[in-house]
Amino acid sequence: MRKLTILVRSPNWIGDAVVSTAILGPLRKHFQNDKIVVVAKDYVSGIFENNPYVDDIIIFKGFKDIINKIKGDIGIILPNSFSSALLFALSGIKRRIGYKSEMRSFLLTEAIDLPKLKKEHLVENYKRIIIHLAKEENLNGFTPKLFLSEDEKKEPIFEKFSIPCKTEPVIVDPGSAYGRTKVWQVEKYAGLIDYIMNMKKLPVILLGSKDALYLVEEIIKRTKNLPFVLTGKSSLRESINVISRSKLFISPDTGGMHIAASLGVTQIAIFGSSSPLWTAPLNPLSHVIYKRLPCSPCFKRRCPKETYDCLKEITLEDVKEKVEELL
Template structure:
């Protein structure tokens, strides 16, 4: 039996994008057990992956060093694993597998990690344009080409978990909702305007279609603005649900409308039909990996700029995506056999 530890990224979407790596490792070594060392806020996404046996809490947030704390955690893992896959590129993210004495430590060279990583890959961004491909490359021997095609991420959600979440919040199971995910941790240049979400919510409500808004506490000002501008046409659940509960509600949705965010990748991996809205970022790098996903990206000359805020001050890349176009894409998805 091969015991594998995955040091995961700190972001939900990145963890979902890493699942094809876990799938490939499990396929090639059926006797392997795979555990994840992950921040607590991404753990529910990993727990929904059949390939992951357990999640070990990684308390060191982005930017935190704490060498003593890392040493103590590493020593608690000593002797437990044969291989480690370090997905973040930072030097400090590779220290725990080193301190734990894990014999094989796999990752990209990153921040001068020679020796810290001892099965080192050099990243060829042109050969591996997608983030999901870059993670999956680590399953190959260094220098060996990625074996394609890759499987899409697939999160599992039990009907009992969905029913329990609906009951906890007093939500009706039917009709299934349209879920809005209007947040974007990276910044406002990735957020479709609140006025557009509000207009779409009003239209859906006039058709008798429930609309639920999901996101973190940080997204609460955005969701509150949507509710206010829509005249109460949407139910605001931002900051009220855990990530695990949000996953259940997205799994239950008729379809989702999302910015380029972690919950976009969750919806795709659940197989929920979704309309994904891209502005400052690019679906050529982090697309929703699902046959039930429609991407709207205007491809303006100024995008993708990958900025947190629009450097030109107009945010045309998202302002010019109309509620009409989103509604049209949703209709096409459902006509092709989505959850509806």
């Protein structure tokens, strides 16, 4: 019997891409002897590296660059965008499965009714596509998971960045590419860092993309202790490796949060404008702090009331209390 090629179009946000790894194990279980290929933007492709369920990763840089590279029998389109369906249609993939959205149904061979978004966890959104394809209602094992290579596990990652960590550090990833409505106040982060370093005698590493450097600078201006700064210095794979070795990971609802969850790291997730129902970390060691105000969740990038009460209501004491419980 001819081996099939199944192509999976990855989401474009790092956090969503991490959540999407949940489908790969069940997909491999159903298509045991077939080829599974992930099509992903360069900046999220590292999420799928070393995944034992994936045979290949194709980097998507643009339509002209990739159309001739994408060949397969079944296309699973996880993003709800028109362009992601168009890509697989132009590539000539025979079966193209995804949700009805953005007037793209004519580009799909199997268009699934789009459920009401943000009323269930995102992983259920992705799971439903695989259940449709496999025709197995009892297919299970939909858990996001990232994998490190043996070389990555052995790498002296802290020494690589001249961080003299003798004990497992606490990692704080304070930024969010989404917007200010996910970012806790800098003075509270500063107070939290000082508390961890003074009272718990643990090193703190600030992590995140270079876009969060301005935020990190503002935090450091307010700290009495000096944390180590990896913000903007580590690659995605290096960040995954660093997070995997942390004692505790603290962040808002962001990509780093989902990375920590997929690695089974003890974590505290601070939620502002978004909803734990939709994007909570799927990790039994996660602890979500969320104030469900009458206006929550609004899912806005900027607070419509300009008050940011959903974040202001989360006090330093709220987070310190949880840290005290976990450390």
